Amino acid sequence: MIECRNLHMDYRNGHVTKNVLKGIDFVINPCDRIGLLGRNGAGKSTLIRLIGGVEMPTAGKVIRRMTCSWPLGFTGGFQGSLTGYDNARFIARIYDRPYAEIREYVEQFTELGSNLKMPVKIYSSGMRARLAFALSLAIEFDCYLIDEVIMVGDRNFQNKSKAEFFEKRTDRALLLASHSLEMVNQYCNRAIVLDDGRATVYEDVAEAVEVYKAL
Amino acid sequence: MARFNEGWRIQIKVIRALTSRELMTRFGRQNIGFLWIMVEPLMFASLVGLVWSFLKAPTNHGMSVFAFVATGYIPLTFLRHSFGQSAKIFVANSSLLYHRQVKVFDFIIVRVLIESVGAMMAYIFAGIVLAFFGLFPFPADIGVLVLGWAIYVFFIFSLCTILAPISEMSEVVEKLVPVSVYIALPFSGVFNMAAWLPPNVRDALMWSPLVSGMELMRFGAFGTVVTPYYDIPKALGVSLVCLLIGLILSRRVRRTMTIT
Numbered sequence: 001m002i003e004c005r006n007l008h009m010d011y012r013n014g015h016v017t018k019n020v021l022k023g024i025d026f027v028i029n030p031c032d033r034i035g036l037l038g039r040n041g042a043g044k045s046t047l048i049r050l051i052g053g054v055e056m057p058t059a060g061k062v063i064r065r066m067t068c069s070w071p072l073g074f075t076g077g078f079q080g081s082l083t084g085y086d087n088a089r090f091i092a093r094i095y096d097r098p099y100a101e102i103r104e105y106v107e108q109f110t111e112l113g114s115n116l117k118m119p120v121k122i123y124s125s126g127m128r129a130r131l132a133f134a135l136s137l138a139i140e141f142d143c144y145l146i147d148e149v150i151m152v153g154d155r156n157f158q159n160k161s162k163a164e165f166f167e168k169r170t171d172r173a174l175l176l177a178s179h180s181l182e183m184v185n186q187y188c189n190r191a192i193v194l195d196d197g198r199a200t201v202y203e204d205v206a207e208a209v210e211v212y213k214a215l
Numbered sequence: 216m217a218r219f220n221e222g223w224r225i226q227i228k229v230i231r232a233l234t235s236r237e238l239m240t241r242f243g244r245q246n247i248g249f250l251w252i253m254v255e256p257l258m259f260a261s262l263v264g265l266v267w268s269f270l271k272a273p274t275n276h277g278m279s280v281f282a283f284v285a286t287g288y289i290p291l292t293f294l295r296h297s298f299g300q301s302a303k304i305f306v307a308n309s310s311l312l313y314h315r316q317v318k319v320f321d322f323i324i325v326r327v328l329i330e331s332v333g334a335m336m337a338y339i340f341a342g343i344v345l346a347f348f349g350l351f352p353f354p355a356d357i358g359v360l361v362l363g364w365a366i367y368v369f370f371i372f373s374l375c376t377i378l379a380p381i382s383e384m385s386e387v388v389e390k391l392v393p394v395s396v397y398i399a400l401p402f403s404g405v406f407n408m409a410a411w412l413p414p415n416v417r418d419a420l421m422w423s424p425l426v427s428g429m430e431l432m433r434f435g436a437f438g439t440v441v442t443p444y445y446d447i448p449k450a451l452g453v454s455l456v457c458l459l460i461g462l463i464l465s466r467r468v469r470r471t472m473t474i475t
Binding site: 011012049052053054055056070071075076077078079080081082086089090091093094095096 | 225228229231232236239240310311312313314315316317469470471472473474475
């Protein structure tokens, strides 16, 4: 279980303060598939970063009682100047997993071949997403935080990720920020709509999608 | 307690992973790799030694000028590099903070660790080469030499924990970091022994752990040729106070950091 308790987040730039999140409360249970909906700038990525522990909330707290991936998104998590293999080795080490296994899984899942010997900074966003997904799947978390990124992949990658997340790993929790309503509709059992810094949790995904469309 | 031990275990893994990553990004896999870290302090020390040996007599206060310069400049290069590396260190590594177990403090530990190991290797290397020409004695007391290094490294580490967060807080401070190296020079004991100074100046310098560390290192290397002045409790006290301030500042900066 992961619990968000009264999360507030302000970003300050000089004298201007932006209250991005104004008190978020919800719980991610094991096996939950939660779609996170909201317009651009509503705070989806911010919320995911707070849950992942990348940034700290201005007030409130995140209680993690299951293991949780780092936010899988367009940026972050990799050292650009290092190769795909070196990044994989680094991540295997800090998550205390045997590198040989991780490496094998990464080779097979990403299908990046010799690109893995190139520095990550020259990767396209799709290639990065492949690497991030492969690593987080190889490490095996209880909860995966996915920030948009499935959509950047090609068809082959989307099918692969869907198979891994929605068919093989049905016992894991997932928080999925996405603008793809069909995906949320198809795979999520709950949905959260973020608007004006507040979150509304819907047990009925179709209802959440309607609310989102009306925003 | 079990959680505490587990936390330690993870931090050690993180530090090891960060160290090998740092070595790879900085020195690459080609040519002499990690040995590069020794080159700069050695070139610096040998050129300054050469200049000094023309300006002054080849031996001074019973020590070879070359040996004196090497024992001073190599730790100084370590200081300079550590300060320079600490500026903006959190932002420079921020993509790794995506992984919750990586702490900003680990970045400072790793940088100072690498710099200190490099400087010590350079020190040993310079000592061996100079000893070959009869310019460097066999260390009189290796234990004292190591103690001096330890005090020096610990103090620089605690200063870096302050410099790193304040360099993120303001641009002005970031620009002041290189200046702080020059401010540190007179208090670093690089150019002279405390014994050569008037007693009131010497007493004031005892507040600088750099001086205590340097005096101990030189005493350990040259033995009774030099008269060392040091104050170990004061050195440790000052370092611990700096470390405490640094921990508080680092925590505060980390809490408000925006990570892209």
